[in-house]
Amino acid sequence: MDAIILxxxxxxxxxxxxxxxxxxLTLIFGTLGVVNFAHGALFMIGAFCxxxxxxxxxxxxxxxxxxxxxxxxxxxxxxxxxxxxWFGPNLGAAIIDWSVPxxxxxxxxxxxxxxxIMERGLIKHFYSRPHADQILxxxxxxxxxxxxxxxxYGANPIPTGAPEIFRGSLDFGVLLGFDPNAIIYPYWxxxxxxxxxxxxxxxxxxxxxxxxxxxxxxxxxxxxxxGLLGINIDRRFTIMFGIAAAVAGLAGVMYxxxxxxxxxxxxxxxxxxxxxxxxxxxxxxxGAVLAGFLLGxxxxxxxxxxxxxxLPGIDQIIIYLVAIIILLTRPRGLMGRKGVMEE
Amino acid sequence: MTNSNFxxxxxxxxxxxxxxxxxLPTIFTASSAAAFTNEPTGGTVTLGFNVPQTGPxxxxxxxxxxxxxxxxxxxxxxxxxxxxxxxSSQALDGSGILGKKVEFVTGDTQTKSDAARxxxxxxxxxxxxxxxxxxxxxxVAVAVQGLCQEAGVIFMSGLTHSxxxxxxDKKANGFRHFFNAYMSAAALTPVLEKxxxxxxxxxxxxxxxxxxxxxxxxxxxxxxxxxxxxVNKVKTPLASTDFSSYIAPVLNxxxxxxILNHYGGNMVNSLTNAVQFGLREKQVNGKNFEIxxxxxxxxxxxxxxxNVKGILGSTNxxxxxxxxxxKAFVKSFGTKYGFPPSQAAHTCYVQTLLYADAVTRAKSFNxxxxxxxxxxxxxDGLGNGPTLYRAADHQCFKDVLVVRGKENPTSEFDLLExxxxxxxxxxxxxxxxxxxxxxxxxxxxxxx
Numbered sequence: 001m002d003a004i005i006l007x008x009x010x011x012x013x014x015x016x017x018x019x020x021x022x023x024x025l026t027l028i029f030g031t032l033g034v035v036n037f038a039h040g041a042l043f044m045i046g047a048f049c050x051x052x053x054x055x056x057x058x059x060x061x062x063x064x065x066x067x068x069x070x071x072x073x074x075x076x077x078x079x080x081x082x083x084x085x086w087f088g089p090n091l092g093a094a095i096i097d098w099s100v101p102x103x104x105x106x107x108x109x110x111x112x113x114x115x116x117i118m119e120r121g122l123i124k125h126f127y128s129r130p131h132a133d134q135i136l137x138x139x140x141x142x143x144x145x146x147x148x149x150x151x152x153y154g155a156n157p158i159p160t161g162a163p164e165i166f167r168g169s170l171d172f173g174v175l176l177g178f179d180p181n182a183i184i185y186p187y188w189x190x191x192x193x194x195x196x197x198x199x200x201x202x203x204x205x206x207x208x209x210x211x212x213x214x215x216x217x218x219x220x221x222x223x224x225x226x227g228l229l230g231i232n233i234d235r236r237f238t239i240m241f242g243i244a245a246a247v248a249g250l251a252g253v254m255y256x257x258x259x260x261x262x263x264x265x266x267x268x269x270x271x272x273x274x275x276x277x278x279x280x281x282x283x284x285x286x287g288a289v290l291a292g293f294l295l296g297x298x299x300x301x302x303x304x305x306x307x308x309x310x311l312p313g314i315d316q317i318i319i320y321l322v323a324i325i326i327l328l329t330r331p332r333g334l335m336g337r338k339g340v341m342e343e
Numbered sequence: 344m345t346n347s348n349f350x351x352x353x354x355x356x357x358x359x360x361x362x363x364x365x366x367l368p369t370i371f372t373a374s375s376a377a378a379f380t381n382e383p384t385g386g387t388v389t390l391g392f393n394v395p396q397t398g399p400x401x402x403x404x405x406x407x408x409x410x411x412x413x414x415x416x417x418x419x420x421x422x423x424x425x426x427x428x429x430x431s432s433q434a435l436d437g438s439g440i441l442g443k444k445v446e447f448v449t450g451d452t453q454t455k456s457d458a459a460r461x462x463x464x465x466x467x468x469x470x471x472x473x474x475x476x477x478x479x480x481x482x483v484a485v486a487v488q489g490l491c492q493e494a495g496v497i498f499m500s501g502l503t504h505s506x507x508x509x510x511x512d513k514k515a516n517g518f519r520h521f522f523n524a525y526m527s528a529a530a531l532t533p534v535l536e537k538x539x540x541x542x543x544x545x546x547x548x549x550x551x552x553x554x555x556x557x558x559x560x561x562x563x564x565x566x567x568x569x570x571x572x573x574v575n576k577v578k579t580p581l582a583s584t585d586f587s588s589y590i591a592p593v594l595n596x597x598x599x600x601x602i603l604n605h606y607g608g609n610m611v612n613s614l615t616n617a618v619q620f621g622l623r624e625k626q627v628n629g630k631n632f633e634i635x636x637x638x639x640x641x642x643x644x645x646x647x648x649x650n651v652k653g654i655l656g657s658t659n660x661x662x663x664x665x666x667x668x669x670k671a672f673v674k675s676f677g678t679k680y681g682f683p684p685s686q687a688a689h690t691c692y693v694q695t696l697l698y699a700d701a702v703t704r705a706k707s708f709n710x711x712x713x714x715x716x717x718x719x720x721x722x723d724g725l726g727n728g729p730t731l732y733r734a735a736d737h738q739c740f741k742d743v744l745v746v747r748g749k750e751n752p753t754s755e756f757d758l759l760e761x762x763x764x765x766x767x768x769x770x771x772x773x774x775x776x777x778x779x780x781x782x783x784x785x786x787x788x789x790x791x
Contacts, residue, residue: 006591071683155401159648169621186619303588
């Protein structure tokens with residue numbers, strides 16, 4: 001039982017990342033009708049916002065410590081951060097320690113700007129083109145973006161830690177009446193799940209309870225009629241692209257302490273997230289979220305030894321297997337709307 | 344009046360026949376003189392450096408390339424000579440190789456077998472490379488080694504740790520300086536017993552490809568030989584990025600040691616995940632839970648950050664070694680590039696010197712003469728202590744380092760500390776060891 005609870009928790013935090021990326025993909029597809037293969041790159045850029053802020057906060061000046069030697073036998077050059085010298089060692093260290101949460105504030109304008117430039121500079125020219133063209137150009141864009149990141153940050157993963165207070169793990173089992181150490185779960189993964197839930201809730205609330213969101217939903221349902229009412233729906237959809245980019249970026253920022261960011265991480269998530277969107281139903285926001293969590297949990301269960309012993313290799317194909325079954329039985333996905341991608 | 348059969352047509356016929364007769368031995372002579380692929384004819388000789396310049400191991404490839412450029416500089420008489428003065432052979436004098444200036448071309452393996460073969464083929468066929476070297480993956484090494492065997496050039500592998508490279512996939516034209524999975528296990532096992540005792544339960548997470556399998560097989564054999572119980576061996580997909588669902592079952596498996604048979608990005612992520620799940624702080628069976636990473640790389644350790652602290656592993660070489668050769672190499676590399684070399688850089692630099700030395704001693708670029716010079720060659724002064732290039736499998740036998748993630752690093756390079764230098768004798772195995780069985784070295788192919 002404890003193993004099952006543990007895998008559900010695992011699935012929830014994996015699913016959180018899938019759901020956040022798939023939510024952004026669906027927002028873009030639902031509003032602009034664009035299949036955005038560069039969305040994984042936005043997730044990756046978000047993670048590198050956390051890396052960048054950490055690097056900015058740790059910009060250093062050098063002092064020479066004659067009592068220690070470097071690898072060449074010269075006096076050791078000691079790096080001292082400006083932040084610690086300006087704010088004092090305690091506050092300075094705390095600011096650096098909290099660089100990932102602080103990167104949330106840093107990443108929102110960056111990601112909205114990146115999204116705006118992507119949409120206005122490239123993707124808008126492909127609105128009337130076939131989906132195949134859109135996939136090709138956005139996939140190419142994703143490769144360009146990841147190569148730019150590699151140029152500046154190298155190919156190796158860059159460790160980006162969570163704040164010290166969140167580095168331990170919670171003995172979840174004790175809370176549920178199990179033995180100590182039976183269900184241990186890292187604090188930061190719980191934070192990630194709660195954060196993802198809040199972002200998803202925020203996006204739904206924004207679309208559900210604001211006038212802007214109402215217009216966007218109306219535009220998603222019938223773009224032409226909304227346009228005929230004198231509403232500049234294109235401008236709102238461009239803003240939605242920026243919001244979708246910010247959602248992907250925030251998912252990336254908060255993911256940085258879970259796995260050290262590297263230039264390829266967007267591609268690792270992209271294909272799975274597309275499967276999530278298709279399983280959830282193209283254009284359906286609740287479907288994307290539901291499928292994200294569902295597939296995350298299924299993937300975790302498929303990694304259990306008992307399952308792997310029964311069906312070797314199932315952990316590598318489970319998501320695709322489920323996608324095939326769902327598309328065969330429900331061609332529109334779990335919550336797909338009639339008419340979407342069916343013409 | 345004189346009757347003569349001597350006609351103009353007859354003269355031409357006889358002349359042509361005589362000319363052909365005279366020329367025939369010359370053709371045979373010329374053929375035997377150019378009897379191997381890409382024989383250098385001018386004042387230069389071209390080496391082919393096939394390293395990952397793109398893809399996940401691009402940083403490791405960049406360090407390999409730095410080392411190759413440094414080796415070429417030293418071979419041509421530039422710089423401070425690096426390890427040439429400490430190298431026991433003393434055949435190299437800084438005048439290139441056999442008096443020919445060393446030039447090089449580079450290829451990008453992308454850490455993909457097909458791309459690596461294509462770039463090696465291009466360097467051999469278009470650029471006239473006489474020797475191919477480099478790489479950061481066993482899959483690539485095995486693929487390129489096979490190609491070099493067919494093409495008739497020497498392959499001096501870079502970073503490749505699978506037993507198969509000099510085991511079932513060994514080739515007469517291929518040579519490996521880097522250590523292998525068996526050696527890692529042989530070096531680590533006594534240290535594991537000394538530090539963690541003989542009563543342990545180990546859980547293995549293994550990258551699901553050739554290197555992972557041989558690493559797991561080797562370390563399982565090692566730990567079981569000291570009485571450790573193997574609780575489980577779980578294969579993880581090479582493309583995995585989040586290992587949480589593989590780490591979670593470890594918690595309640597009864598294991599008190601987690602062995603991560605992972606390298607590169609897999610190692611960074613699985614170790615990070617294991618530490619996040621509190622395994623380092625966990626007590627199982629009345630003992631501290633321990634994590635072991637059999638193959639360490641400083642470049643990879645950097646990616647895992649603080650998570651490597653206290654974690655045991657093995658490495659082929661480390662810049663903190665204090666022998667004259669290592670110090671000379673670190674000084675040379677560090678002065679040129681501003682940071683210490685990685686183990687990948689070291690093995691690539693050494694392989695280049697070893698090749699150049701073998702050519703010089705053989706007085707020929709002929710791959711078969713070079714192979715003969717390398718086979719059974721005993722040397723010292725290249726940073727690993729006395730070393731043997733064994734003739735039976737073209738594997739180097741030398742000391743292996745057991746290292747541990749440093750608790751208080753003084754710089755971003757100071758991540759590992761040496762726990763023990765395991766002598767070569769302890770990691771040596773017979774050529775017909777079952778873990779290396781299944782392949783034949785075959786005959787040297789000079790190509791052409």
